[in-house]
Amino acid sequence: MLNTLRKIVQEVNSAKDLKAALGIIVLRVKEAMGSQVCSVYLLDPQANRFVLMASEGLNKRSIGRVSMAPNEGLVGLVGTREEPLNLEDAAAHPRYRYFAETGEERFASFLGAPIIHHRRVVGVLVVQQKERRQFDEGEEAFLVTMSAQLAGVIAHAEATGSIRGLDRAGKARHQEAKFVGVPGSPGAAVGTALVVLPPADLEVVPDKTVADIGSELQLFQHALEGVRSDMRTLSAKLATQLRPEERALFDVYLMMLDDASLGSEVTQVIKTGQWAQGALRQVVGEHVSRFELMDDAYLRERASDVKDLGRRLLAYLQQARQQTLVYPDNTILVSEELTPAMLGEVPEGKLVGLVSVMGSGNSHVAILARAMGIPTVMGLVDLPYSKVDGIEMIVDGYHGEVFTNPSEILRKQYSAVVADERELAKGLDALRELPCVTTDGHRIPLWVNTGLLADVARAQQRGAEGVGLYRTEVPFMINQRFPSEKEQLAIYREQLVAFHPLPVTMRSLDIGGDKSLSYFPIHEENPFLGWRGIRVTLDHPEIFLVQARAMLKASEGLNNLRILLPMISGTHEVEEAMHLIHRAWGEVRDEGTDVPMPPVGVMVEIPAAVYLTRELSRQVDFLSVGSNDLTQYLLAVDRNNPRVADLYDYLHPAVLQALQHVVTEAHAEGKPVSICGEMAGDPAAAVLLMAMGFDSLSMNATNLPKVKWMLRQVSYAKSRELLAQLMKIDNPQVIHSSLQLALKNQGLGRMINPQAPKTL
Template structure:
């Protein structure tokens, strides 16, 4: 059975479209299970029915024309309960619904299993038999296993149809919606520009072109270059090989012939797809075909095709890289996994939104998007992004959704939302020069998180009182090597001067986890529990001392520097780091610089650090909670994994109790305590943090005025009453609802994170 299962899955994976995949399924399963009927019903939400999409054994004319309401018949029973139904005599079951058009009255036995993808039932896979027959446990298990394997393929095929404006049953549709996770709030309307790393055939998008002749010429040149490479390789090593091995080079050259792969690629280019996309499509089809072959020798040729096509792709991309990429107005950047460098390639005035198939709302690129104020949706794992290039899109960063093929009515509705947002932001600007003080005169300091010089300008424009987190890794991420001490000092000096005399808190290099340097790769099975933060810099004191020297050098004459240590788990790490900082200070003083020891603080990001807060406060000057990582580690939820994103919540009772513990312990040692995670920029969460006693809230500049508005609207006494209420609750959802209600009652409900687009 395992071999049959593998063969069916491979055949379905090779299908060109949804209907071809379904036809393969029903034909292969009927043969594998030696039964007389196999059918697939798919849920079409546009008509609210399960549609018979493919069948072997039922009347062919009924396929695509017969449907069952959501709860109708045995198919509806399987879908509703999301579990198999196995009947020896289906017609005697109370849920049996006779479909005249199918001719199914001739069949007695019925086995139906749900097709489930990410907890959603996509449809039902059914086998039927003429005689009364009880399908055994092995057959049922086979069908369940098969449906689980095929669910992703069917979901992907359906999604491709959806962005092209077609439902599973062929109905025209608009406003196809794909769910992800909010990365940065706001709404963007624009056109998709798909970006991707080089030399990977599997992620090259389709892209329509106007200059077909130029693409044909580029492909011909690339093909010729690879042929020349193969001939040169054959001549250089040919004498060392046996005759049959040398023949492989001739095989490769024939594969690259204009009448082989070359002809197929040229045909697709003439249909309007660019050379890279056409090559990727042809290569994928051939690789899948060879991988299914029974003969081991032929099956291994799949790797040869992939290698040859990758070589051609590399030449095509080399040619493409010499061209200046043109980005349209209202660009929405789309990629499998967006990186900060990809953002920087787009002119800021043209970039209106971003979509990343991988990652979550708390990944590094999402934090950067919030810093830049770009509406972003992360973790849209079912989005067939390769087909999106050039298409109109709507990014709903409030709800974490992406809309493709938007209708005129939807475009108009979201256009109104954009106008409302602009008016709302202009209304908040009146708060810039006002103090962040509650109606009962409690003062809260609002600082900002930065990583780029452009962040500083925006932060000062929003009335920030200091920098609670300068991410020093951002210049490292944007560089092709470790920046020198002088280069770092110039960058840090800009930040310190721009904010002087306000304090600037610089976090020492925090790489590892989801932040890796291309020139300093860290390969680990579990990077979030591995070599990151202070662990890396203590293991490489040459990097650490150069950075701390650069920080202190940059602070000369300004004296507004604070240094913060990330990923601390024990006191020894802190004392070792302080010794290195003191050494850097001593060296600079010996060089004649007029500098002094800056305040040193630690980030509370690990559960271990939570319970060491009081001891840590005895050796440092301040503490700051990094709520993003602290939430991740307390809940054991990878914040970059969209599959578990719904489990990640800073409103979890365990997180709130940990935060209160940190504040109480820090204040017991008379140390100031701040919070610089994304939680600080949530207006509702900010009320709870104020009530807990946090001295400073540090956030992205784009959320600062919203937080100031809610703090100026709520008294400290009402915030403490709210905190007392939520601390009695046992789940994050109830806490979130309670906080939202409190904001609503305070008249600041427009600051809620939920969307205003519904």
């Protein structure tokens, strides 16, 4: 039976559209179960009716015509109860409804199973037979298993049909569809999708033996030079937006093309008599296979870089012109695998959003998108990307959602979000100089999270009062080796000088989990519960000491450095880290660099640290809550997994209680506590964080003016009252709606929609 199920799913997966998929389902299930009838009813969400969409055994003319409401018929009963229904005599059931056009009065026994996708009933799968009999447990189990397997297939095929602009009856209609991926870069965009397809397809290149090897070598060298030139041009084009270290992404491409790397391997294959295109296909294929089989997420991402290079080289070898694209205003760039090079090809001022079927929030594209402030969604595995070119699209980089053919209502809602962001940006000059003070005089500093050069300028434009989190791993991630002490010193000095005399909180190297280094791979079954953060650097004191020395030396004469330790789970880790920091401080002073010992803090992002807040507070100068990881660990939800994205919620009552506990305990020891992460950048959530007593909030520079605007409109006393009410609620959805309603009643709704879950 398992083999039969696998074959059916494979056949359905290869179907060209929804109609064909449903036809395969009813035919194969009818054959597998030996029944006289198999039918699929799909729920039309607009009409709220189950519509007969495919059948083997019922009158074909009834397809698309017969439908029933959820409170009608046996199909409606299966759909509303969300469980199987097994009847020996269907006609005797009180919910039985007769449809003359189907001819189903000839069939007595009935077995129906709901088709459920992501908690939503999308249809009902039914088998019927003439003789009266109860379907046995094995048959019922098969149909339930079939329904579960096909739920995702049907949902995807249905969405694909929507993209094509066809309704279930095959008539032209633009139907809104929603796809869920992973947030790559925050923000919202409304625009026109422009699909970037590979300029050439390596997979279809055949083998061919050539006699003139010298000519093929010459052709390949010409292609190499052409692509090298393209990479240098694109790198120069982005020079004003990215620091040299960040533009090093393009240097990675150039290194791959080097005579000692990919270029050399292709040359060797050509010398065996293979033509240049075939040699390129062979070498690129081998590299891609090796990368894709690697456990390390960062290294798997590099497969897309190799593929992109291969396609560009093939385009030159074929003497084909590069794909000629016309970029419309408000371009949303869509591709199976977006690459940094694709971003550079869009004319300045045209690009408003990015969508990539492959990739994660850790990919090079996501890093660059955040640096450039472009709303981005990654990992949209269900998006039929090749069919969306030219259609209207909405990108929600806050939630990792993309809408195609949006309704007029949705378009207006998101256009209002985009307009609000633009309007707020225009008034930044006035807002930038104003302090973040509530209507009743409570002052709370707003800091920024930084990592790239572009973050510095945006932070200063938006009036940041310091850096709550400088991600030191970014220079490590875009390098091909560990940066030296001198190189780190220069990067850190740049940050400290840029914000002086404001404080800059530098987190020690935080790798592992979803942040990997290509030259220091970490292969683990469960990386988020593995070797990451302080655990790595304490095991490698040579890395920690070099970084600490570089930070200390960079702060000479500035004295605005704060050091933050990530992933702390106990006091013993703090003791070890403090010992190394003091050792580095002593070495730096011995070398003649006179710097005071900077404040040292710990990140509270593991549940263990929440319960050790008092003990940790006694060891350090300050605490900083990492809301992203703390939420992830408290709720046991991988925040990079779109399947459980709905469960990741920083307004969950458990998260709110943990945050309040940390503030109370830290203040009891006289230590300040800040919070960084997505939660701090949510204007509505920021009201609650301020009410809890956090001493400062640190966020993405893009969100800072929104949070400042919100907090300047509210009363600290009223926010405390609101927090007290919400802390009594045990349901996160009710907390969201209550918070939004309270703020809207105060006329503050305009800043809620962009980031509040499930409001659009």
